[in-house]
Each structure stands twice: as C-alpha cells, then as structure tokens.
Amino acid sequence: MSKLHETTRRVFVGGLAGATLMAPRLARAAEKVNLVLNWTPTADHAPYYYAKAQGWYEQAGIDLSIEAGRGSGASAQRVAAGGAELGIADMATALLARSRGSNLSSVMVVYANSPQGFYWLKSSGITGPKDFPGRSIGNPPGDASRLMWPAFARKVGIDPASVKFVNVSPQAKIQALRSKAIDITSDFYNEHDLKVREFGADLGFAAWRDLGINTYGNSVIANGDFLAKKPEVVRSFVRVSQKAFQACVGDIGPGLKALMASVSGLDEANQRNQWTRILELMRDPTTTSVALGALNADRLKEDYELVKAYFENVGAVDLASFASNSFLDTSIKMPAA
Numbered sequence: 001m002s003k004l005h006e007t008t009r010r011v012f013v014g015g016l017a018g019a020t021l022m023a024p025r026l027a028r029a030a031e032k033v034n035l036v037l038n039w040t041p042t043a044d045h046a047p048y049y050y051a052k053a054q055g056w057y058e059q060a061g062i063d064l065s066i067e068a069g070r071g072s073g074a075s076a077q078r079v080a081a082g083g084a085e086l087g088i089a090d091m092a093t094a095l096l097a098r099s100r101g102s103n104l105s106s107v108m109v110v111y112a113n114s115p116q117g118f119y120w121l122k123s124s125g126i127t128g129p130k131d132f133p134g135r136s137i138g139n140p141p142g143d144a145s146r147l148m149w150p151a152f153a154r155k156v157g158i159d160p161a162s163v164k165f166v167n168v169s170p171q172a173k174i175q176a177l178r179s180k181a182i183d184i185t186s187d188f189y190n191e192h193d194l195k196v197r198e199f200g201a202d203l204g205f206a207a208w209r210d211l212g213i214n215t216y217g218n219s220v221i222a223n224g225d226f227l228a229k230k231p232e233v234v235r236s237f238v239r240v241s242q243k244a245f246q247a248c249v250g251d252i253g254p255g256l257k258a259l260m261a262s263v264s265g266l267d268e269a270n271q272r273n274q275w276t277r278i279l280e281l282m283r284d285p286t287t288t289s290v291a292l293g294a295l296n297a298d299r300l301k302e303d304y305e306l307v308k309a310y311f312e313n314v315g316a317v318d319l320a321s322f323a324s325n326s327f328l329d330t331s332i333k334m335p336a337a
Contacts, residue, residue: 030063031233036084037069038144038218039170041263043274044110044190045088046255051244053258060236066262071142073097076221080104085226086237090144091216091300091323092151096307098322099315103224106323108238108293111217112284112334115188116145116152116208119195123202124183129211133162138182141167145186148215151310155213174198188217189281193273215303216295217281219323231327238327242292246332249279249292287334294325 037045048066051057057064069075072090079087080102087104094106118137120126126135129152139146146165153160163184168176173185174195187195195203208214220241222234248255252275260266286296300319308314
C-alpha cells in the first residue's frame with residue numbers, strides 16, 4: 001500500500017472513530033423547556049434569569065425559555081394543558097386545579113409563607129376585612145387572590161358575594177386605589193414598601209398569614225406527562241434553581257443585573273426592596289432545616305383541607321404525588337436569618 005493510501009486510510013478511520021466518539025454527545029441535545037411565570041418578571045424571578053445568564057441551565061442540558069404570565073390560574077392552566085413544561089403558580093391555586101383534574105404537580109416551593117394581602121386607604125372608612133362588604137376590589141382576572149377569595153371571605157366571616165371585583169392590571173393597582181376607582185386591591189407582600197411610600201399613614205393592610213390563612217405561596221409546577229417522561233430534566237431544573245436562589249440570597253446584585261438585562265422598565269431600588277420582603281416569605285422551619293424549596297406534608301394537608309372547606313367541586317388528591325421534596329438538593333438550605 002502506498003504512503004498516500006495509508007495516510008488516507010488512517011484519516012478516514014480516525015474520522016470514523018472521532019464521529020463515533022462524538023455521536024452520543026451530539027445525540028444529547030439540550031432539552032427545550034418553557035417556564036411560564038405567574039406574572040411579569042420581578043425580583044422573585046431574578047434567580048431564574050441569573051442561572052440562565054450564568055449558563056447553569058444549559059450546562060445541565062436544559063434550553064430554557066422564560067415567558068411572562070397572567071396570573072397563577074392562567075399559568076396552572078397552561079402547564080396542565082402542556083403549553084409549557086414548567087410554570088410558577090400559587091400552591092393553593094395549583095392544588096385546586098389538580099383536584100379538578102388538571103395534569104400538574106408541584107416540585108419546589110418558592111414562598112413558604114403566603115404573600116397575599118389586601119390594601120386600602122384608611123380615609124375610605126375601611127378598618128379591616130369586616131368592612132369589605134359593599135366595596136370594590138381591583139385586581140386582574142387571573143390573580144390568585146381573586147381565585148382564593150371565597151376561602152378568605154369565609155375565613156374572616158363575610159359573604160364572598162358581598163364585594164364587587166373590578167379588572168385592574170398589576171401596573172395600575174396603585175393608581176386605581178389613589179383615584180378611588182376601587183376601594184381595595186390585592187397584592188403580594190413583595191411590593192409593600194412601594195405602597196408605604198405612596199400612601200404613608202393612610203395605607204391600610206391585612207396580610208392573609210396574619211389572619212390565619214398561611215397557605216403556601218408560589219411554587220414551581222410541572223406538567224404531569226413531562227414529569228413522568230423526563231423526571232431527570234425536572235430534577236436538574238429544580239436543583240439549578242435552588243443553586244440560583246441560594247446565590248441570590250447571598251447577594252441579590254448579580255441576580256437583579258441579570259433580570260434587568262432581560263426585562264425593561266424595572267426600578268432597581270424597588271426590586272431590592274422587593275427582594276428583602278421575598279426573603280421573609282421564603283424562610284420557615286422547613287426551608288431552613290430540610291432544604292430551600294422544601295414543603296411540610298402536614299402544612300400541605302392543611303392547605304388541601306382549606307380548599308375542600310371553602311370551594312365546590314374539589315376532588316380527591318393524592319398529596320404525595322401532587323407535591324414532594326424528592327427533586328430537591330437537601331444540601332442547599334435557606335439561611336435561618
């Protein structure tokens with residue numbers, strides 16, 4: 001065999017060997033995953049943007065897209081229908097949806113405490129929830145607090161039908177309250193400081209958790225079919241997200257930088273204030289001792305009992321299959337303070 005033929009043979013064989021070695025890597029293309037948020041992106045979503053900017057999801061084999069949402073009810077519906085593999089939704093809203101046949105599960109708790117609250121102006125004569133009947137509440141149609149209103153109303157002893165709901169976008173809540181287009185608005189505790197600055201001593205506030213309704217707040221939910229077929233992808237997403245939340249707990253600066261590089265119109269000072277409140281919502285005995293993002297089975301059962309007590313058409317739910325801590329990295333914990 002000539003030297004030319006021998007060289008050609010070696011190159012050809014070597015190329016085949018190289019192609020063979022590379023084939024498995026090429027076959028393992030990144031899994032496309034869509035995460036639909038509960039609302040437009042703000043500080044509580046910064047860890048996802050941070051992890052994406054750092055390339056952590058990509059390194060875990062996930063090609064992640066992040067989509068703004070229109071409320072927990074809408075994101076739960078979207079995930080259950082398969083329009084998104086993963087989403088963010090209020091736990092009680094997701095639990096109610098699951099009880100009515102929606103194909104979804106919760107794989108990580110974001111808010112260990114309920115972020116829900118109602119705001120009003122004291123000058124309106126309202127002193128608390130007992131004065132809500134006959135008044136108007138402004139919030140978006142898909143807002144978790146509107147969906148959970150019957151439970152809140154009955155818990156505080158008023159008729160759920162005694163108020164009028166007005167459709168108000170998240171961005172218009174403060175203006176609607178200031179102009180008296182509405183009497184009350186609901187909102188997450190995240191933006192509490194913004195309202196305090198706007199209304200000062202005239203601001204009235206009632207946190208659900210202070211009134212005996214401390215249901216789990218936002219959680220990461222997964223489509224049931226996707227979860228069954230790709231549990232490792234979900235596990236990777238959850239653990240990367242835990243790592244990102246841990247980094248942001250240590251220093252939110254880089255997280256906010258990543259968020260604001262992708263989302264326009266955010267005020268950094270306001271987002272920092274939000275994050276301070278978010279830390280309060282994330283911290284409880286379970287997240288500090290078991291894992292960041294972990295839930296307590298007894299508390300979840302209490303949430304389910306509340307949903308059953310105050311809503312109609314609530315079916316049986318196997319809570320262990322609906323939500324668990326099995327996807328979490330238990331070495332990552334929420335700091336105690």
